[in-house]
Amino acid sequence: MTNNEKLDFILTRSSVRRFSSSLTPEETETLLRAAMSAPTAMDYQPWHFVVVNDNAVKDRLRSFLPYAKMINENCTGIVVCGDISLYEEVSKRDGEDNTLYWVEDCSAASENLLLAAHALGLGAVWTGIFPLESRISKLRETLSLPENIVPLNLILAGHPAASGRVKDKFNKSKIHYEKF
Amino acid sequence: MTNNEKLDFILTRSSVRRFSSSLTPEETETLLRAAMSAPTAMDYQPWHFVVVNDNAVKDRLRSFLPYAKMINENCTGIVVCGDISLYEEVSKRDGEDNTLYWVEDCSAASENLLLAAHALGLGAVWTGIFPLESRISKLRETLSLPENIVPLNLILAGHPAASGRVKDKFNKSKIHYEKF
Numbered sequence: 001m002t003n004n005e006k007l008d009f010i011l012t013r014s015s016v017r018r019f020s021s022s023l024t025p026e027e028t029e030t031l032l033r034a035a036m037s038a039p040t041a042m043d044y045q046p047w048h049f050v051v052v053n054d055n056a057v058k059d060r061l062r063s064f065l066p067y068a069k070m071i072n073e074n075c076t077g078i079v080v081c082g083d084i085s086l087y088e089e090v091s092k093r094d095g096e097d098n099t100l101y102w103v104e105d106c107s108a109a110s111e112n113l114l115l116a117a118h119a120l121g122l123g124a125v126w127t128g129i130f131p132l133e134s135r136i137s138k139l140r141e142t143l144s145l146p147e148n149i150v151p152l153n154l155i156l157a158g159h160p161a162a163s164g165r166v167k168d169k170f171n172k173s174k175i176h177y178e179k180f
Numbered sequence: 181m182t183n184n185e186k187l188d189f190i191l192t193r194s195s196v197r198r199f200s201s202s203l204t205p206e207e208t209e210t211l212l213r214a215a216m217s218a219p220t221a222m223d224y225q226p227w228h229f230v231v232v233n234d235n236a237v238k239d240r241l242r243s244f245l246p247y248a249k250m251i252n253e254n255c256t257g258i259v260v261c262g263d264i265s266l267y268e269e270v271s272k273r274d275g276e277d278n279t280l281y282w283v284e285d286c287s288a289a290s291e292n293l294l295l296a297a298h299a300l301g302l303g304a305v306w307t308g309i310f311p312l313e314s315r316i317s318k319l320r321e322t323l324s325l326p327e328n329i330v331p332l333n334l335i336l337a338g339h340p341a342a343s344g345r346v347k348d349k350f351n352k353s354k355i356h357y358e359k360f
Contacts, residue, residue, distance in 0.1 A: 004300065005185075006299035009189070029355075032350075032354075032355055038291060039291075045351070047354055049354060050360055051357050053357075096313060098311065104290075112291060128221050131279070132274070133276060143358075143360055149360060153284070170216050171225070174216065174227055178230070178232060178233070178323075179230065
């Protein structure tokens, strides 16, 4: 712990995988407000969020997402997606494919969402979808995603039934100076 | 503003592009500690960070990174990179390419870094590198990056000379329920 409360707040976030109840509509909106405050390349804000509270939809997600098998009636699912159609014009202009900026922007938004859950005393965990085509295609079908909308992850969030384990992952060997 | 200080902290981060002095070594380490507290797929922690304070290196970066032209002696550059070699084995096992998880993990780490700057009263801005091959190749040369290390972005950070503009990007039309 440091002598800076906000820094400690960042450092003490952990992944929560057991929940006692799902998010209220107000909590959901608050988490998404924080997500949408992330910076984005060229201010494109490529994100879309599909909120899942319906148990039949959760059952389907659980059937093909091994790492999200803990999704149940006691938590809310939020699928963070990116709109890749936004990059067509600028990629043409630059002569280079800018499309993958959506992954960066939506990942920054996802981290904000996880931190906002921590701020509210809620719990959340990020489970991976992109870049695995097998998961993307099934999610596309389950959530009726249009061609230009790609799912990045499925975040589970809710009121925590057990606290997560805070990990100290600081590693000086990952820091280089002036060159690698 | 809300009645939750930590949430407000997330919502009031903004991109700072003008600096009066670069980071101290302690500040640099604090920002990187926050970066390394982000969650990562399969706990791979694929990140590496190249800290740039040398003015000759900054001159080189400025020469080919149009959106980072404000890098100068009054700020510190931090290039967030990912080690793509970590994904070889699991991609083979899964029969699908997991490599791009590094982009998600390093983006979450970058957002933590920006928020940590905000926590310390410092300023920071994310400038894009990946997926643009023209920028990646020049950065690879400038920073002597090995083949398996891919640069994601160049974050400029330092003591702010001007505050950034906080944007309200909340947009209800980006929120969908049960399906898109």
